[in-house]
Amino acid sequence: MTGDLESYRQAHAAFMEKIEGTIPDDGGVEVYLQTPNPDPISWANSIRKAVGIGADIIITYGASATLAAKSEVRKTPVLFADVYDPVALHLVRDPLRPGGNLSGISSKTPLETLVKTFREIHAVRSMGVLFSSSDLGSLLQVKKIEDLGSGFGFEVLKRDIEDPREISEALSFLADRIDSLYITESPALHLGLGEVVDFSRGKSLPLLGQIPGLSDGGGLISLEADPVEQGELLADCLRQILDGRKIGDLPIRTPRKVSLVINLNVARSLGYKVPFQALSMATRVIR
The missing domain is CATH 3.40.50.2300 (Response regulator)
Known part of the structure; x- marks a missing residue:
């Protein structure tokens, strides 16, 4: 473990x-x-x-x-x-x-469902992605995000994290280049999750991913x-x-x-009005 x-x-x-x-x-x-x-x-x-x-x-x-x-x-x-x-x-x-x-x-879990629902809430143009190249599961997720970006017409900017101490520099690089942030599943990123959530709040960036508990911890939307x-x-x-x-x-x-979770408190803090179509896709809503 x-x-x-x-x-x-x-x-x-x-x-x-x-x-x-x-x-x-x-x-x-x-x-x-x-x-x-x-x-x-x-x-x-x-x-x-x-x-x-x-x-x-x-x-x-x-x-x-x-x-x-x-x-x-x-x-x-x-x-x-x-x-x-x-x-x-x-x-x-x-x-x-x-x-x-x-x-x-x-x-x-079906990443297409997560991204499609997210796009109902936010018209994404440039998505930052944190991943770990040493974790092949994380690499699969970032490749899928890139494929979805090509299909839906948004840019994907990647930063490779091998140690939680690298997160701060990666986020500084992405800060003014993205309008949303996706975090893949990897042990190194799990260990730095608090810093990522704090960054997304401070920069008013929607955070999404497939990490269990992400929306409960401050993410906008997750598929778990x-x-x-x-x-x-x-x-x-x-x-x-x-x-x-x-x-x-x-x-x-x-x-x-499998739960598609939307945090309405985070949505309100970002100025989003979550449409009915997105809410109808959710299996759990945090109010």
């Missing part, structure tokens, strides 16, 4: 709660949690430690840790959660029958896969493995609990 991310903590808590009673409480099974820093060396070292202690199953949260596991692990089953697009990331070939030693839960559901689905996969199912036969699960 890389970094200190609230969404990962929620997913892991839900996972642990749901497997209670599944794993025998006889001292024969140990759950060993590692929280590496959000960098490639730490991810790889944590996976090697898990292999070194003889883990029977390795569980990873997020694309980066999962890709490290795919690189480092050959036989041990690896279950993952909160991975944006397992097929596009080449973690598995067939989502219905992954084969090999990896399977788990996708967190991919529920972290609790991620953990619960992960527990279901573990149960099937404990019952003798091969991990390569477990299909990739996709999120069912």
Whole structure:
């Protein structure tokens, strides 16, 4: 569970709660949690430690840790959660029958829906995007934003963040060049999320993304896969493995609990009157 991310903590808590009673409480099974820093060396070292202690199953949260596991692990089953697009990331070939030693839960949500709804609220012309090139899930999101920008006719200005300390300089560069800001999902950006929210407020820029809790924390609009559901689905996969199912036969699960969240308080502070069309798309409205 890389970094200190609230969404990962929620997913892991839900996972642990749901497997209670599944794993025998006889001292024969140990759950060993590692929280590496959000960098490639730490991810790889944590996976090697898990292999070194003889883990029977390795569980990873997020694309980066999962890709490290795919690189480092050959036989041990690896279950993952909160991975944006397992097929596009080449973690598995067939989502219905992954084969090999990896399977788990996708967190991919339809970015087109988020951008289309946002455009009902704001006539975007130039969107800033914060991403992390070391996180391939983040790269997939920025590529999709660029495709949508080409289709809808708005410019995309990108800044690559590998360390939260780089956020301030990136935001200073973007400040006078953009009319909206999108933040992709990556551990480095999660850790600097407070600074991004404060910047968007100070510059009166609408902030959007797919990070769980973004709208609750000050974003205008977000499209979120529920972290609790991620953990619960992960527990279901573990149960099937404990019952003798091969991990390569477990299909990739996709999120069912997806929320399009609009923060009307933020909208009012930005001077927006959110149209009915946008409100009708929302599954939750913060007033």
